[in-house]
Amino acid sequence: MTEQHTKQPKAMKLVGVKGMNDILPPDSGRWEWLETQVRGLMARYAYRNVRLPIVEPTALFVRGLGEVTDIVEKEMYSFEDRLNGEQLTLRPEGTAGLVRAVVEHNLLYEGGKRLYYMGPMFRHERPQRGRYRQFHQIGAEVLGFGGPEVDAELILLANDLWKVLGLKDVRLELNSLGQPEERKAHRAALIAHFEQHLELLDDDAKRRLHSNPLRILDTKNPAMAQVVEAAPQLLDFLGAASLAHFNAVKAILDANGIAYLINPRLVRGMDYYNLTVFEFITESLGSQGTICGGGRYDYLIEQVGGKPSPAVGWALGVERVLELIKEQGEALAAPAPDVYAIIPDAAALPQAIHTLQALRAAGVSAQMHAGTGEGMGSMKSQFKKADGSGAAYALIFGADELTRGEVTVKSLRDGQGVQRCERLDTVLQWAASLQSV
Ligand code: ATP
């Protein structure tokens, strides 16, 4: 430690980075629950998990997402590796890294893949409700299949997830971005339209007018709503093949009772999309109402240096989904141990802990009373802690009982505090009965 470090005033309180949140109990219980639901559902759709690095080469995102995008222009946490000068970035999204990994490990060698990931993403945005600098995404990606049936499968999967999570009033918006050739003609029409209304464009839009006019449609500036509303629609520029793909997706959704709204202005924030794009939106979260977005990205794999292969996927914002669960869903029961061990005298600790270990091995959730370092505390305070833990039973490891080879079991939840003695050697049987209650 340097001189300077040791001289730092002790009282200085360090706080977390703005827009990066701690996830603590009881909220973390909801996170775990959601993750469990997602894993179950992904398994039912035969999607396999991938875990990828949080740091990637900056070039991956610049090339993959597009230079003229919100993320690359202003939201990336980038830095130079101090040792070798490499330009690195905290991943702002998951698709580019996943595609990088798929190409690097030649995963499509044996055919298509269905994959999913969960984890933190980083974007330097203005923190507000539903918008953070470290946030979490769960993403599902299907690589190597070009047909509309996988677009539809991904939408059905997301829709099932809302059902499993008990979410209501989530609207699906759908659009097709066609193919690059079709976008060229639309682009020219778009530039002509916006050039006629230059006075209505904000600085971002003016800057993007010739570099990436499609991005203007993605604006969050309400002052530009009208001029964007009146802009030429990509759907009118689609050829037969693109329309057929779009119609096939819609037909599968129709046949499966999935309602959707065609939104011709839905373009999504990244350049890599083509054909189908979609978002799931709720009105219950204020202006940060998009909980999930995705689409087809048939040219990204090639862009990242792989053999051309079609792909499609979505990513959902975990914080927004959890916020919606809180607003709409049923309250999650607070987690509680099955038993709380009251230990009046520290001398009983070795034997008490031995019994608790056997209970835990049998699947019982057991919380041990812990002292302050100067004894175990009064019986009164231990019972108070036992009550507060939410446990169904207190196990009282009293010295007298222990010498008889027994432990006292007291019910904390029946209102009468019924108490009985159990033999230590049969307490496991009692635990088994506890599990079946
Ligand atoms: P937005 O339009 O709200 O900025 P986006 O188009 O940038 O969203 P995507 O890149 O498509 O978002 O990411 C997919 C999902 O991740 C979003 O629909 C949203 O739920 C979530 N998300 C994106 N950025 C943030 C953020 N800064 N904080 C929390 N969640 C986010």
Ligand code: MG
């Ligand atoms: Mg954004």
